Amino acid sequence: MNLETLFHQRKDDPVWNTSYPLSPRDWETYRTDGPLSFEGERELSFYVHIPFCRRLCAFCEYARMLCPSADRQRAYVEAVGADIRAFLSRHGGFTLRGFDIGGGTPTALSAGNLSRLLDIYDETVDDLTLAPDFEPSIEGTFRTLTDEKLRRIAQSGIRRLSLGLQSASRAVLRRQNREDNPPGLMEEKLALARRAGITKVNLDLMYGLASQSAATIEADLAAVRRLSPEQVTLYELRPNRISAMCPFSKDELYHHYTLFFDGLSALGYKARFGQNTFTKDAADEGVSSYLRSRMLEGASYKGFGLSAQSMSRRGVSYNVGKVARPDSALLARSTFGEQDTYLLPPEELAAKYIAISAYHGSFSLEHLSRMLGRNAVRHYEAPTAFCLQNGLMEASGDRLCITREGFRHYGAVFSLFYAPS
Ligand SMILES: C[S@@+](CC[C@H](N)C(=O)[O-])C[C@H]1O[C@@H](n2cnc3c(N)ncnc32)[C@H](O)[C@@H]1O
Ligand code: SF4
Numbered sequence: 001m002n003l004e005t006l007f008h009q010r011k012d013d014p015v016w017n018t019s020y021p022l023s024p025r026d027w028e029t030y031r032t033d034g035p036l037s038f039e040g041e042r043e044l045s046f047y048v049h050i051p052f053c054r055r056l057c058a059f060c061e062y063a064r065m066l067c068p069s070a071d072r073q074r075a076y077v078e079a080v081g082a083d084i085r086a087f088l089s090r091h092g093g094f095t096l097r098g099f100d101i102g103g104g105t106p107t108a109l110s111a112g113n114l115s116r117l118l119d120i121y122d123e124t125v126d127d128l129t130l131a132p133d134f135e136p137s138i139e140g141t142f143r144t145l146t147d148e149k150l151r152r153i154a155q156s157g158i159r160r161l162s163l164g165l166q167s168a169s170r171a172v173l174r175r176q177n178r179e180d181n182p183p184g185l186m187e188e189k190l191a192l193a194r195r196a197g198i199t200k201v202n203l204d205l206m207y208g209l210a211s212q213s214a215a216t217i218e219a220d221l222a223a224v225r226r227l228s229p230e231q232v233t234l235y236e237l238r239p240n241r242i243s244a245m246c247p248f249s250k251d252e253l254y255h256h257y258t259l260f261f262d263g264l265s266a267l268g269y270k271a272r273f274g275q276n277t278f279t280k281d282a283a284d285e286g287v288s289s290y291l292r293s294r295m296l297e298g299a300s301y302k303g304f305g306l307s308a309q310s311m312s313r314r315g316v317s318y319n320v321g322k323v324a325r326p327d328s329a330l331l332a333r334s335t336f337g338e339q340d341t342y343l344l345p346p347e348e349l350a351a352k353y354i355a356i357s358a359y360h361g362s363f364s365l366e367h368l369s370r371m372l373g374r375n376a377v378r379h380y381e382a383p384t385a386f387c388l389q390n391g392l393m394e395a396s397g398d399r400l401c402i403t404r405e406g407f408r409h410y411g412a413v414f415s416l417f418y419a420p421s
Contacts, residue, residue: 003382003383003386003416004386006412006415006416007386007409007412007413007416010409010411010412010415011250011408011409011412012249012250012409013411013412014238014239014245014246014411015239015240015411016411016412016414016415017236017238017240017358017410017411018238018355018356018358018359018411019238019240019241019355020351020352020354020355020356020418021348021351021352022240024318024322024340027316027342027344027348030315030342030343030344030345030348031340031341031342032315032341032342032343033341034338034341035317035337035338035341036310036311036312036314036315036316036317036338036341037312037314038091038094038300038302038312039091040313041091041094041300041312041313042093042094042095043094043095043096043097043131043293043299043300044091044094044095044096044097044299044300044301044302045096045097045098045099045100045289045290045293045294045299045300045301045302046084046096046098046099046100046124046290046301046302046303046304047099047100047101047102047290047301047302047303047304047308047309048080048084048099048100048101048102048106048117048121048303048304048305048308049063049102049103049104049303049304049305049306049307049308049319050076050101050102050103050104050105050106050108050109050117050305051063051064051065051103051104051305051306051307051321052064052065052066052067052068052073052076052103052104052105052108052109053065053066053067053103053104053105053108053141054066054067054105054108054141054143054144054179055177055178055179056177057166057176057177057178058175058176058177058178058242058244059166059176059178059206059209059237059242059244060242061238061240061241061242062103062104062307063104063306063307063321063322064103064104064105065327065328067108067109068328068331070110070112070113072328072331073109073110073113074112074113074116075331075332075334076305076306076331077109077113077116077117077120078116079333079334079335079336080117080120080304080305080336081116081117081120082334082335083304083305083335083336083337084120084124084304086335087302087304088124088127088128094128094129095128095129095130095131096125096128096129096130096131096134097131097133097134097289097290097293097299098131098134098135098136098137098288098289098290098291098292098293098301099121099124099125099134099136099137099290100136100137100138100139100288100290100291101117101121101136101137101138101139101158102138102139102162103139104139105139105140105141105144106138106139106140107138107139107140107141107144107145107149108140108141108144111146111148111149111152114149114152114153115152118152118153118155118156118158121136121156121158122156125157131289133289133292134289135159135160135200135284135288135289135292136156136157136158136160136288136289136290137158137160137161137162137202137288137290138153138158138160138161138162139161139162139163139164140161140162140163140164141163141164141179142163142165142181142185142186142189143179143181143185143189145189145192145193146192147192147196150192150193150196150197150198151196151197153196153198154196154197154198155197159197159198159199159200160198160199160200160201160202160288161193161198161200161201161202162201162202162203162204162233162288163201163202163203163204163229164203164204165181165186165203165204165205165220165223166178166204166205166206166209167205167206167209167212167216167219167220168216168219168220168222168223169211169212169216169219169220171211171216172209172210172211172212172216175209175210175211176209176210186223186226186227187226187227190227190229199230200230200231200284201227201229201230201231202229202230202231202232202233202286202287203223203224203227203229203231203232203233204232204233204235205220205224205232205233205234205235205260206234206235206236206237207234207235207236207237207253207256207257207260208236208237208246208247208248208253208256209237210247212248212256214259217256217259217260217263218259218263220260221260221263221264221267224263224264224267225267230279230280230281231269231277231278231279231280231284231286231287232264232269232277232278232279232286233276233277233278233286233287234257234260234264234276234277234278235276236253236257236276250408250409251408254407254408257407261273264278268280270282271286272361272362272401273361273404273407274361274401274402274403274404274406274407274410275359275360275361276359276360276361277359277360285360294311294353294356295356295357295359295360296357296360296364296367297364297367298349298350298352298353298357298367298368298371300312300313303319304319304336305319305336306319306320306321306330306336307319307320307321307322308336309322310338311349311352313349313371314343314344315341315342315343315344315349316341316342316344316349316352317338317340317341317342318338318339318340319336319337319338319339320333320336320337320338320339321336321339322339322340345419346371346372346373347372347419347420348419349371350368350371350372350376350417350419351417351418351419353367353368353371354368354414354417354418355414355418357414358402358410358411358414361401361402361407361410362396362399362400362401362402363399363400363414363417364398364399365377365380365398365399365400366398368380380417383416383417384400386416387400387406387413387416391403391405391406392405392406392409392413393406393413402414
């Protein structure tokens with residue numbers, strides 16, 4: 001099928017976004033037994049997944065469940081710790097590029113269990129060589145923050161905290177079964193975080209949620225102005241793994257993104273149009289070092305815990321709990337090792353990098369050449385020519401960047417660079 005037909009077929013279909021592959025079944029022929037090999041990797045990032053939340057938001061695509069008892073939480077944290085130790089006993093000689101603790105809601109753990117998790121974090125990073133730009137990060141929600149938890153996080157040297165707001169509108173949140181934040185609570189928790197030693201706060205916002213409008217976006221921007229986080233990440237609703245449909249057309253989504261982009265730019269946040277990470281300090285790209293290395297360079301990472309994803313130069317794997325909705329029976333396990341491992345050809349690994357780089361609105365042909373083991377400029381000659389001729393992308397140094405026009409259908413544009421399969 002020619003590129004023009006493909007682009008027109010995909011351009012209004014919401015499944016084309018930053019998710020890749022569209023379905024794990026697409027990789028069935030590459031499935032293999034056993035864990036993913038990380039042999040020879042000189043740099044790696046770690047990700048730990050804590051799947052517990054106090055409420056389950058309807059829009060959420062991640063593996064998560066209601067917070068279990070403190071004993072069950074402890075067993076989970078210990079199992080993750082054992083998985084990390086087992087990995088380190090098999091692999092060494094690499095530099096740790098990043099370490100993100102995400103979820104779910106890691107800060108929903110009890111103070112004692114969060115502290116135990118951070119002990120495991122301390123033991124891990126103490127034994128490894130850290131990259132010069134190593135910047136660990138932890139996710140949380142405002143309501144689950146306490147002075148004790150924040151101080152323990154900072155004590156481990158984690159200074160970046162990523163907090164979800166999604167929307168400042170109570171009506172929007174209510175439709176998503178999401179807890180809202182009473183007046184003054186966010187300011188109070190942020191002040192606690194700053195006093196505890198957190199120096200970089202990221203705020204997650206979303207668009208594409210039912211009932212969002214220019215007026216609710218105005219309220220979101222007012223919250224950003226009041227809270228003044230160092231970074232804002234703006235997610236477009238991905239409907240791939242949830243049953244709900246996005247209630248907006250591509251034109252409406254584009255309009256909502258533009259309102260955010262203009263408002264955040266006026267508040268001093270930097271981003272290229274089409275990027276979803278906004279930052280006051282352009283040098284950090286608005287993300288932790290784990291995501292920076294994944295998004296900009298296609299670097300390798302190892303995930304621990306339920307459903308976590310890993311990628312090496314050989315393939316991608318998913319831990320137990322990725323496919324089915326997680327339930328408490330899964331928590332009885334003493335390990336959350338890889339359930340699905342795919343040994344992938346270079347074109348598929350390159351496509352996985354291209355999909356995540358859509359967050360940044362650009363990808364590097366130099367890194368793609370490394371991943372492919374051949375010249376990426378020649379390999380992607382046809383989609384590059386199509387995108388440049390149609391004003392969908394533009395070249396900047398070794399990167400291809402989405403244009404304002406291309407961003408209307410960014411998922412379809414990036415998909416033209418995926419593997420033919
Ligand atoms: C692991 S989640 C949430 C962290 C934290 N539990 C919270 O709710 O703030 C990280 C971010 O992913 C985003 N997200 C979750 N589901 C999404 C979806 N279906 N599409 C796009 N973004 C999504 C939300 O912005 C969320 O803050
Ligand atoms: S958005 Fe956050 S709080 Fe809501 S279900 Fe997902 S991980 Fe949990």
